[in-house]
Each structure stands twice: as structure tokens, then as C-alpha cells.
Amino acid sequence: MTSPHRQIATLFLALMAATAIAQQTPTPRTLILIDPAHGGPDPGAKLADNVTEKSLTMAFGARLRALLTTNGFSVMSTHEADPTVTFTTDQRAEIANHAHPTACLILHATNSGNGIHLITSELPLPDDTYDPDAHHPIPWNTAQAASIPQSRALANQIGLALIHTKLPVLVTRASIRPLDNLTCPALAVEIAPLTRDDDTTPVTDTNYQQQVAQAIAAGLSSWRSRQLADTGAGATTGASR
Numbered sequence: 043m044t045s046p047h048r049q050i051a052t053l054f055l056a057l058m059a060a061t062a063i064a065q066q067t068p069t070p071r072t073l074i075l076i077d078p079a080h081g082g083p084d085p086g087a088k089l090a091d092n093v094t095e096k097s098l099t100m101a102f103g104a105r106l107r108a109l110l111t112t113n114g115f116s117v118m119s120t121h122e123a124d125p126t127v128t129f130t131t132d133q134r135a136e137i138a139n140h141a142h143p144t145a146c147l148i149l150h151a152t153n154s155g156n157g158i159h160l161i162t163s164e165l166p167l168p169d170d171t172y173d174p175d176a177h178h179p180i181p182w183n184t185a186q187a188a189s190i191p192q193s194r195a196l197a198n199q200i201g202l203a204l205i206h207t208k209l210p211v212l213v214t215r216a217s218i219r220p221l222d223n224l225t226c227p228a229l230a231v232e233i234a235p236l237t238r239d240d241d242t243t244p245v246t247d248t249n250y251q252q253q254v255a256q257a258i259a260a261g262l263s264s265w266r267s268r269q270l271a272d273t274g275a276g277a278t279t280g281a282s283r
């Protein structure tokens with residue numbers, strides 16, 4: 043027979059456990075940094091008679107920002123309006139790294155290819171001697187190396203969300219700036235026209251852009267949930283399921 047003392051102790055421990063779950067830190071703020079590529083004297087590609095890549099990436103960035111905000115993300119852009127002077131990739135990387143975002147998305151658009159191209163850095167992964175907690179200076183040209191596993195996981199989650207929306211996806215690697223200079227999980231998202239059944243939707247189509255933005259937001263949400271579950275910060279959410 044269980045003694046009353048033992049019963050009280052068990053009840054007390056159960057209460058302590060319940061309190062511990064309730065007191066867990068709330069979900070950390072998730073800041074997404076968006077970098078609409080090109081701008082100012084650099085128009086990027088000409089996508090239609092009156093549409094340059096720089097105007098499309100700005101418009102798509104605003105569309106994505108609205109959706110991400112609705113989904114509970116904090117969002118920041120490297121620039122809110124078309125820059126009047128040259129805005130270098132180094133300047134963009136400095137703004138991004140200073141903000142310490144949870145993830146960075148660099149936006150491009152093109153008239154060649156089909157669907158969405160997701161590009162992560164092709165820098166070599168850091169070797170076994172790399173200690174992310176050591177406060178050594180981060181080399182500018184290979185700043186992204188330490189984040190590559192996270193960046194690839196992010197590209198996979200966004201890729202899955204796009205495939206779920208039945209949009210063609212090409213996941214690839216390239217060393218492009220400012221991707222290699224970023225210290226957070228990062229990828230470049232390049233929107234190409236959508237060709238299906240001999241029918242082509244141009245990148246300027248706003249319904250198509252909205253579909254892409256919705257899939258990116260869904261992919262970011264699932265990536266973030268997995269990330270929080272891995273670090274234990276999502277335990278409260280997990281326990282209530």
C-alpha cells in the first residue's frame with residue numbers, strides 16, 4: 043500500500059513538472075531578413091517592357107513581408123525603397139549580419155528557366171576543428187560556411203512547400219554575394235517563369251508571385267518549427283499537442 047506521504051510527494055512532483063512546462067520561455071522572436079537584389083543604378087534583368095528585376099524584387103519582397111508578418115514573423119528589409127546610389131552586396135551583408143536574423147532570403151528574378159530556383163552557398167563546410175562558440179574573427183568571404191547545414195535545411199523545407207503547391211523547384215548551389223558573406227541561415231530565391239502544359243506564366247504575374255510567397259512562408263514556418271523542436275525551445279508547443 044502506498045503511504046500518504048509518498049502520495050503527497052508524487053503529487054508535489056507532478057505539480058512541479060506542470061509549473062516547469064508553464065514557465066518555459068516563450069517562442070523566441072523569429073526575424074527574417076529580406077534582401078531584394080539589385081536597385082539604384084543596377085536595374086538587374088529586363089523582365090518585361092516596363093519591368094526591371096529591381097522593381098520586381100522590391101514588389102515581391104513587400105508581398106512576402108506582408109505574408110510573413112501575418113504568420114507571426116518579424117521581417118526586415120535591407121532597403122525599403124529603391125536606393126538612389128549603388129547599394130553594394132557588402133553593404134547588404136553588413137546590414138543583415140548586424141541585425142542577427144534567424145534567416146536571410148535574397149530575392150532575384152529571371153526570364154530563363156522554369157519555376158523557383160533555390161540557391162545555397164557552395165562554400166566548403168567548416169572542418170571538425172571548427173568551434174562555433176569560439177570567438178574567433180569570422181572571415182568575410184567565407185562567413186556563410188558555418189551556417190550551410192541550416193541553410194540547406196531551410197532550402198529543403200521551402201522546396202517541399204513549393205512542390206506541395208505544385209510549383210517546379212530547382213535546388214542548387216553557387217557562390218554568390220552577399221550569400222557567402224552572411225552569418226545566418228541564408229539562400230537566394232530566384233523566380234523564373236512558370237511553364238506548364240505549353241502554357242507559360244511570366245514572373246510579372248501577381249497571382250503566381252502570391253503562390254510563391256505563400257509557399258515560402260509555409261516553408262519558413264515548418265523550418266522554424268523543426269529548428270525550435272531540435273533546440274528544445276518548442277517543447278511547450280509539443281507538450282500541448
Ligand SMILES: [Zn+2]
Nearest residue numbers: 079086150151
Ligand atoms: Zn538578379
